[in-house]
Amino acid sequence: MNRLAIFDCDGTLVDSQHNICAAMARCFLASGRAAPSPERTRRVVGLSLIEAMAMMLPDDAPDTHVAMAEDYKRAFQAMRANGLDEEPLFDGVAALIEGLEAVGWRLGVATGKSDRGLALCLKHHALHARFTTLQTADRHPSKPHPSMIDAAMAEAGASPETTLMIGDTSYDIMMARAAGVTAVGVAWGYHDVEDLRRAGAHHIAHTPGEILALTKAFA
Numbered sequence: 001m002n003r004l005a006i007f008d009c010d011g012t013l014v015d016s017q018h019n020i021c022a023a024m025a026r027c028f029l030a031s032g033r034a035a036p037s038p039e040r041t042r043r044v045v046g047l048s049l050i051e052a053m054a055m056m057l058p059d060d061a062p063d064t065h066v067a068m069a070e071d072y073k074r075a076f077q078a079m080r081a082n083g084l085d086e087e088p089l090f091d092g093v094a095a096l097i098e099g100l101e102a103v104g105w106r107l108g109v110a111t112g113k114s115d116r117g118l119a120l121c122l123k124h125h126a127l128h129a130r131f132t133t134l135q136t137a138d139r140h141p142s143k144p145h146p147s148m149i150d151a152a153m154a155e156a157g158a159s160p161e162t163t164l165m166i167g168d169t170s171y172d173i174m175m176a177r178a179a180g181v182t183a184v185g186v187a188w189g190y191h192d193v194e195d196l197r198r199a200g201a202h203h204i205a206h207t208p209g210e211i212l213a214l215t216k217a218f219a
Contacts, residue, residue: 005166108132
């Protein structure tokens with residue numbers, strides 16, 4: 001079976017914290033609500049938008065969660081249209097991707113972003129062609145459901161024993177455990193290392209280079 005490294009996007013490949021927090025603040029303000037704190041927003045990064053709104057507004061009706069998710073999309077699109085959506089790669093990520101490819105790993109993404117949002121992000125960084133499989137919230141249940149990982153393995157010809165899920169949130173880790181793959185938490189993203197450990201991370205990487213070293217055990 002092929003070896004497959006699946007990456008989360010926001011908080012793992014790219015630093016999009018400012019954009020996400022700004023778009024969330026805009027959509028809350030547009031609906032007459034107080035803007036949530038960045039800490040509150042970071043707790044829901046990784047979930048699909050409707051599930052994220054349900055967590056942030058547990059006392060509101062489901063149709064409100066749907067409407068707020070659409071408001072968030074519009075806020076983010078407005079930021080993008082005005083050139084305010086810079087999402088830089090984290091230091092060392094480009095070298096990690098090149099290193100994994102060089103030793104024969106197939107690469108994938110499993111993200112709460114939309115198809116459009118992920119495509120724009122990867123195109124901006126000239127990374128789209130590097131990934132064998134791209135799984136987004138448009139076509140799957142929200143994390144931590146294992147659907148995205150299951151589909152990625154099927155597309156890449158990988159098995160749970162030869163697959164890594166690399167992410168920065170507890171939702172990524174729980175999704176990996178649900179799919180029976182190796183869960184690698186990264187320390188540079190949105191959830192604390194202790195949250196990743198409690199969620200069941202098999203490994204914690206503090207730098208992208210540590211992930212490349214870890215993959216040698218799967219040779």
